[in-house]
Amino acid sequence: MTGTIVGSIDVAQVVLYAFWIFFAGLIWYLRTEDRREGYPLEADVSGAYNKSPWLFVPPAKTFLLPHGQGAVQAPNFRRDPPPANAERISRASGYPLEPVGDPMLAGVGPGSWAMRQDVPDLTAHGEARIVPMRMATGFEIAAGEIDPRGLAVVGCDRLVAGTVRDVWVDRSEHLIRYYEVDVEGQATTDPDAEEDGFGVLLPNNFVVIKRGRARAPYLYVHAITSEQFALVPARAAARTVTRLEEDRIAAYYGSGLLYALRNRREALL
Template sequence: MIGSLGGSLDVAQMVLYAFWIFFAGLLWYLRQEDRREGYPLEDDATGRFNKNPFLFIPPKKTFILPHGQGTKQVPDFVRDTRPLSGRRIAKASGYPLEPVGNPLLAGIGPGSWAERAERPDMTAHGDPRIVPLRHAEGFAIAAGQTDPRGLPVIACDGQVAGTVSDVWVDRSEQLIRYYEVALGTGEGARHVLLPNNFVVIRSGRGNRRQLYVHAITAAQFADVPATAQTGTVTLREEDKIAAYYGAGLLYAVIDRQEPLL
């Protein structure tokens, strides 16, 4: 019979079997690759984990980091040993945590953050990617657009939290990433960063433009995580700042933690 490889085996069957073998290998490969970070899993109640995993765990792969930052191998099996500012609401595994102390700084739930590198995000040329407009040569607010510098920042409680002293721009994407907010006046004023995605620019009393922030109250701006160096924000600092405002969406006021009905 034409196309037959045997009495009960033909080319179509061979192609089907080959596809099954290929697909099984593809699934095995993908299940290995998605375990390069975050594995082995750890029991959240007891802290136990498999110290010698073998199933689906891939061999180490070396990544060469840009701009002379060395190399990184994953999986590295490094555990997250950061202390949690929270307590379990029940002993059984899988139950959530509730914050202890300032919930916006607890690193719990919407306020959780990743322990990223303590270095700034870089452009393709190796320069800091996110910088204040005062340090970004060649950048300016587009003609016809609202210049936010000098505008008041209104918190969710309707109070004035501070004034925008500068904007931080992304030199790779050509857009505003943060607003630098001065809390208070004079040389003693503290400056904090406000992520652009937590801001709505609107008209207030007297048709004056203002930045409205629904996430936190005016008093809570005082505890926004600071940057270690003026004019520079690291990847880890970015995560902590965004987490602070994100936590405010649930923990800023007690009413947000209650059911609607």
């Protein structure tokens, strides 16, 4: 129609264009928010920043931590330190890190851990979340279930590594997280250790309860040998475990699935 401005535009077309604009904005927002950690990327060999993702890196946002733990900003462009006990097989791009020394303590491959805060995880009420059951009021082994305290712990070499001293429970999730195992060779400077004892932690995920002679139950750990329990990363305190310590402990057992025995690293054929 002569003289009209919007004569060829209808409501459906306007809605379609509005949806396109909204969807483009949503994609932009999501692609910036998912870059709050781990960006900008680093070059594989030199470690220099890859400039291409700068277009989507968002401005820093402040997150207030609970229980007076302060605040953090993201992105902050801080990087975890590289593993100290590993080196690249080759300087060419794409080559992996090879452990140096004890591979189970190198912090690479299946034994990698994240640099989490070195403080205990807390409940909604500000208490330590994962504690030994001797400190967790109201927790007990369910009637009819096997009480693991006092049972032997057996490694993948079928030898006894130690004895379960206590069970560590998650007071938020109400489940068993770790078994505290008395193993020779573990030392601590914690003042509570003389009173409570100081065993290594064994994640529940790596345990299978089996029965041996006379149907006696025991805890079997396929991940590591009995001798390797002495090198499980220690805790700084007898009654708590920090987030960083949890990651390192779990990584140690995980690394054993590849490095505990020499034949686990070899090809099947």
